[in-house]
Amino acid sequence: MYKSRNMFKRVVVFVLGLFVMALGVALSVKADLGVSPISCIPYVYSLTFDFSLGELTILMNILFIIIQILILRRKYSLLQLVQLPAITVFGFFIDYALTLVGGINVSSYGWQLFWCLLSCVVIAFGVFLLVKANLTYLPGDGLAVVLADLYKKEFGRVKVGFDSSLVIIGVISSFVLMSRLAGIREGTVIAALFVGYLVKLANSKLSRIGSWLGEGAEADETAIVASEDTNTFPIITISREYGSGGHGVGQQIAKELGIAFYDKELINITAEKSGFTTEYIAQNEQKLAKSLLEELYMQNYAYVNDRIPPSDILFLIQSKIIREICSKGPCVIVGRCANFILKDAPNCFNIFIHANDTFRKAKLVEEYGVASAVSTKELEQSDRERANYCLNYTGKDWRDSTNYHVAIDSSLGSTEQIAHKLIELAPEAVLQS
Numbered sequence: 062m063y064k065s066r067n068m069f070k071r072v073v074v075f076v077l078g079l080f081v082m083a084l085g086v087a088l089s090v091k092a093d094l095g096v097s098p099i100s101c102i103p104y105v106y107s108l109t110f111d112f113s114l115g116e117l118t119i120l121m122n123i124l125f126i127i128i129q130i131l132i133l134r135r136k137y138s139l140l141q142l143v144q145l146p147a148i149t150v151f152g153f154f155i156d157y158a159l160t161l162v163g164g165i166n167v168s169s170y171g172w173q174l175f176w177c178l179l180s181c182v183v184i185a186f187g188v189f190l191l192v193k194a195n196l197t198y199l200p201g202d203g204l205a206v207v208l209a210d211l212y213k214k215e216f217g218r219v220k221v222g223f224d225s226s227l228v229i230i231g232v233i234s235s236f237v238l239m240s241r242l243a244g245i246r247e248g249t250v251i252a253a254l255f256v257g258y259l260v261k262l263a264n265s266k267l268s269r270i271g272s273w274l275g276e277g278a279e280a281d282e283t284a285i286v287a288s289e290d291t292n293t294f295p296i297i298t299i300s301r302e303y304g305s306g307g308h309g310v311g312q313q314i315a316k317e318l319g320i321a322f323y324d325k326e327l328i329n330i331t332a333e334k335s336g337f338t339t340e341y342i343a344q345n346e347q348k349l350a351k352s353l354l355e356e357l358y359m360q361n362y363a364y365v366n367d368r369i370p371p372s373d374i375l376f377l378i379q380s381k382i383i384r385e386i387c388s389k390g391p392c393v394i395v396g397r398c399a400n401f402i403l404k405d406a407p408n409c410f411n412i413f414i415h416a417n418d419t420f421r422k423a424k425l426v427e428e429y430g431v432a433s434a435v436s437t438k439e440l441e442q443s444d445r446e447r448a449n450y451c452l453n454y455t456g457k458d459w460r461d462s463t464n465y466h467v468a469i470d471s472s473l474g475s476t477e478q479i480a481h482k483l484i485e486l487a488p489e490a491v492l493q494s
Contacts, residue, residue: 082187
């Protein structure tokens with residue numbers, strides 16, 4: 062009875078998501094600043110041929126379904142054909158939504174921009190509902206998943222390439238059919254940049270919908286969970302500002318106490334257990350996407366619920382490794398949000414190491430082997446990356462002193478002196494290693 066009621070809820074949310082998304086498409090048409098990438102081809106052809114936008118959307122997506130079948134062949138599941146009624150309903154919803162927004166007055170560019178931005182919000186909420194319902198992909202997203210699996214590529218990159226191809230085809234079709242550019246303008250770019258971000262935002266802010274759909278008992282794939290083994294070994298975690306000497310201090314503490322030390326060692330362990338190369342891990346751990354293109358790659362994972370961004374996979378694997386390491390014996394771990402991953406460990410001593418900019422710059426050149434002097438801006442950027450990484454995966458402020466037992470300025474003494482002071486401050490339970 063519960064399962065059937067839960068399925069009914071998901072169907073209702075899915076259909077509502079289709080309608081909301083269709084309304085967003087209609088608002089983007091009304092704004093006349095360009096439609097989203099997935100709608101640009103049917104929109105261009107609707108301006109030339111005697112078919113509605115909804116009808117052409119259905120036809121284009123049927124083509125996507127056929128391509129999926131041709132690629133997968135025997136591997137294609139008949140359950141995936143549920144995409145067909147879904148996209149049919151979506152097409153009819155688009156045409157109906159266009160009649161609903163017909164009376165909206167768009168008298169200036171300001172109003173065009175307003176309706177364009179609102180359309181992005183509405184489309185994003187519709188996508189969010191579809192993903193939460195977890196019944197099926199829309200054919201465009203389904204084809205992107207199939208292509209990603211076929212060519213062994215990251216889904217986020219394939220989705221960006223797929224959407225870009227649709228826009229290119231739309232541009233070419235527009236000039237061929239009408240000798241001008243239509244339906245693809247700044248609004249198309251705005252939708253490409255912000256819809257995925259808004260879906261991610263909805264996922265983080267509207268958790269009650271997931272609970273209503275019965276997701277309360279399911280663990281978030283990117284959430285930090287406590288180890289199945291109750292960890293009773295003494296553990297020392299060290300979070301540190303870039304160039305503050307946290308690595309050296311941690312290494313000295315481990316040496317003094319005669320326990321294991323993990324920092325760069327975690328890169329090799331992660332490579333062995335994940336399939337990621339050591340180069341990839343070194344470049345991508347403890348930081349989020351830097352460039353706009355990389356951020357677009359990550360945002361596209363919000364469109365599907367069974368694909369995890371590589372950065373999330375890396376975090377999950379390292380979290381599991383850290384918990385496994387700490388279940389086997391006492392150790393010192395540097396960075397990687399270890400204090401949050403081990404938040405339920407009873408004998409965990411969490412340290413934050415910081416220092417002034419002059420000290421950090423000198424340390425980076427003299428001890429870390431940095432070729433040239435580091436600017437204050439570079440120090441701030443590195444710290445910001447660590448703070449953003451921490452906030453993204455733990456929801457906590459990396460610099461908040463309440464997250465640590467001790468915060469210490471490493472410029473006040475040598476590495477050995479700072480290590481000795483921290484050992485003195487450690488509780489007896491942690492020192493009994």
